[in-house]
Amino acid sequence: MSDFQEYKNKRKKQNPDFWKDYDERFESFKLGVLLKQARLDAGMTREEIARELKTTKSVISRMENHATDIRLSTLEKFTT
Secondary structure, three states, X not given: OOHHHXXXXXXXXXXXXXOOOHHHHHHHHHHHHHHHHHHHHOOOOHHHHXXXXXXXXXXXXXXXXXXXXXXXXXXXXXXX
C-alpha cells in the first residue's frame, strides 16, 4: 500500500466527510488537467480555444480548473 493510501485511510477514519466523493472529484480534476495539457500541447491560449468553441475564456478556465462544471456539449466541441 502506498504512503498516500495509508494517509488517506487514516484520514478517512478521522474525518470521513472530508473524503466524501473524493474519487469523483479526483476524476474531475484529472479531466481538467488533461484538457489544459491538450490546449498547451496545441500551443493555444484560452482565448483561442474559446473563440474556436464559440464560448468565453472564463468557460475554458472553469473547464480546466473546475471540471465538474463542464457541459457535455462543450466537452464534445473541445475534442473535435
